[in-house]
Amino acid sequence: MFIFYIKKNKFIIVIFLIATAQAFTSFFYFSNNSKVVNSPLKDNFQKIKKDSLIIKNNKENKKAKIKPKFYLIIDDVGYDEFMLEQFIKLNLEINYAIIPFLPKSTSLYKKLKNNNKAVIIHFPMQSKHRNAIEKFHINIKDKKEEIHKKIEKTFKMYPDVKIMNNHMGSLITSNKDLMRIILIKLKEIDRYFFDSVTIAGSVPEIIGKEIGVRVEKRDVFLDSKDTKEAVLNELEKAKNIARKHGIVKVIGHIWSKNTLKVLEKEGPSLNQEFEFDNLLNLYEETIR
Template structure:
């Protein structure tokens, strides 16, 4: 009889403790957001990216032939949508920017109009990052207007970190705009070997970081990126949940 009572007491205390430990482990699981840039022009890899079995964040360029279509398709498949705003770089062809690009020689009024039009052209957008932009993201005047429009439209901003001298962090904190910073690109070098190397880097960095953001692209490197992702998604999931980008934004309330 005494043994039975002791066993009941032991079970009573051990079950809540085990549940608490399990809950703590679940809460502490790491998070990875995979952002794919350059949707909107039916680029290589578009279909396969949208069919990936995990939530991605589709960064869609405005005013291109399939911009709206890609946004709707991404949303229907459970992916998150953000505006991929073309901003002036220090180097590169102007034609790479696409329509509605924002350059540092534009007036305040025109910058605001182009930003607002871009946001309103992409259905289901909850955030923004930039296409190119190494020059514009160093310009406080330009970025203050863009971030103000993000604030007005309840968008967070992902700094893709195309320059080490970006003013986005400083301005976003000052203006109370929810923001994030990219950790790495999968495909800034167009080779399968490099993309695999970057995927391994993501897996290794998840050992030390609670949150990680990695950006890839559709287009020239799109088919290579999607094939590597298919191989590495199970590897990433051993360490982290793969989540929409908004899940990593501190204090951001998704109201769309």
């Protein structure tokens, strides 16, 4: 009976077997080749994923490597050439504040420029404490025109210098009217003011905000008390400010051997942790 059924339906069975064979052949072909087809897609996906991780890691590493900014100003340049040479030897980015119109001012200025050092003007201004002061200075009795002439004369002598800070000057920097005259003039000639903060009631930053002039100011004096221990303590204070806020502005003095010795010793570790920078960059950056 079974044999009779096969003979009777032989043609149908043959067709069924052929179709089944083709189906299995197609299945195995696509099964095997799908790996080949999908392989480039899989590789591309893995590459994109890997590149994304690299970009993310690079951003994180870049962020981790950003050092706090350390702006170091050395005041009172203009008298002592030997000490200036010692500071120049330091492997630190330093802004040298030079007192204008002293016998050695021009030669020391040229020495600094020849060594590619940043220079600002250390402008003598009258103090409240009747301290002795250089002949060329801004006096409380100066009229507006006199102040303008002194500023113009100074920057004509040092045309590539863009910043001035006050040498002493507590009587001037605490006077709103005089500081307004000074800052407006500096704005006219595209120059900047850095406040040494020689008195608690210093007003340059306040006046600067009123008239739309950027004024920066000192955070730390390294050597107000000129001992090695005091300089180290003030340096530590400066480091902590930089770590907390990402920036610190520090003043030391060219005559301080203690400041020199401390910076000589601490220089390598300071450079490792902080980025010492030209003060002008702080003023000219568009986004802080």
